Amino acid sequence: MSDQNVNIKPLSVLIADDSHLDRKQILRCIKKSEKLSQFDCDQVKSAAETISKLYEKEYDCLLLDYNLPDGSAIDVITKIRTETKFLPIVVITGFNNQKVTIEVMKAGASDYLSKENVNSYSLERIVTNAIEKSQLKLNAYKNKQKALQNSKLASLGIMAGGIAHEINNPLAILAGQAEVYKILKSRDLITEEKVDGLFDQIEKTVKRMAHIVDGLKSFCSDLRNEEVSLVSTNEIIEKVYTFTAAKLESQKIPFEIINSCDSRVSCNSTQVAQVILNLINNSIDAISEQEKPWIRLEVSQFKNKVIISVIDSGPKIPKQVQDNLFTPFFSTKGVDKGTGLGLSISKGVLGTFGGSLEFDAQFKNTRFTVSLLAEEVVKQGRAA
């Protein structure tokens, strides 16, 4: 935003200060400033009034005294920032104290000015800067949202393409089955057994298409349940183990859990358990024919991330398959076994609470890693 824009638009500022004299001083400076003199100014005396006034009316800037009788600027800013990240807030500090300035900036203030430095020039500079900075931030945020929306649309396109692909293949098979019938008939080779066989195949093909539609249904419902909380990784691992133990035992696949930490992570535990179950099921499908198959689950914490790895005795995945691992409907499994949606759904689900799913191309066996945000990060994130 240019200086001119700040001037042309009738902007409004809320002055929050319990001292009548200080408010008067600030007002005087505003009226004296060339750029701020046209601002529409309102005044409040307490933290509570500030909050309720902000609910009532939209302001372009808040001039906030550090010490209000019913709360500090930190409390007010924290409350405001849960609603909006873009309101320019300039804190007027009574004391030129570095600790205070760091605190208010950390809480989310746009800038600060100590009381003894308040004059029309300093106020004009700081307020116009804060408004411009916020405008830039808002624009960047809007652009990011737009890009996100575009990428959502793009993945929707890929998804639709995948559905078309998955439906067209069985349709081609159905067309072929009709053709086979015609050929058999023209050669007088129709027997009851052959007709039964054809109908059996047609049924299977239709079931396959229904299976794809079912996969889509669970894709949608999984995305709807989004409750996120702090849970212990042990709890997730236990959940996973309860569901897989029997299958692993029946397939005689040795399963090992190496748990080097019990951290609390921010996620939807059911969804994470499903993701890990899905990875283990993929492993079982891939290695069950091997002579000495094994699966290992490793939990470790690396800096702010908790990594849960699913490693199996399978060899490295070919480059061509690697490139398509997370593409919806891509599958190396037989048509009756996989929908090709598992990994792409898993990646999307983990992304909703800041986690991620990666394939480790460097590892000598097959290794997928689920990363989740550890508790500390979540706490820091909230405070910042």
Add this chain to the structure above:
Amino acid sequence: MSQVSGKKVLIVDDEEKLRSMIAMVIEYNGAIVSQASNGVNAFEMLKKQSFDIVVTDIRMPNGDGISLIDSIQNHFKSSKKPHIVVMTAFSFIEDKALLNKGASLVMKKPFLFDQLVGDIDCLLSFGCKESA
């Protein structure tokens, strides 16, 4: 008599059922048919023996149709190059791009098998490049 009669045809598709049905129909028209389940295997077969026509799917694990077309274009002299018929169930690549890459014919799934044989006939008779 169909033009494919006596011709050597390689069918490439990871969909086993579809592949074997196409093979059956083309065989019924007198062709000598071989099958491969992906592009990599198909190219190995092409290096060992000559084929008149390759009918290939695009999206396959372990060697997709596009890479197969590229390998054929790079490896064979034009006189020994087989005709390439592409089948797509859905592709973000446009038909024109496939034809430019070297495909002679693009068939969109689901197609009628009569049509596939008819179009290949037309291709062999007139060398026409057209999209079904």
